[in-house]
Amino acid sequence: MIDFGYSLTSSSRISLDNINQKKLKKITAVEPDFLKCMACGSCAASCSAGNFTKVNLRMVILLLNRGMEKEAIALIEGCMLCGKCTLVCPRGINTRNLIINILKIYKEV
Ligand code: SF4
């Protein structure tokens, strides 16, 4: 192949077929506010664990909506359930409860 001195970035295509509809329905049933997230990032910016872990609730919600469950769980496991993100969410989402249920539903075998 001809070397043009640059390469294409890897595909960032999202396959909606990867979404586990059953689990998504379960999470929206127990915590309907899951659908209210506007990805503002306030939760991630104020997260107590954010400086020393990969915890990022904003990214977790985005990944779950893209069917990337493994990646989402890896970003939430360091959560200390302190509830600080619940205080700052502009949509009034009970983020602490959401995290508890995400871990419950998406980590079940
Ligand atoms: S509950 Fe978890 S995600 Fe929310 S601020 Fe605390 S450590 Fe971060």
Ligand code: SF4
């Ligand atoms: S603060 Fe609330 S609305 Fe903003 S990204 Fe976090 S969960 Fe979503």
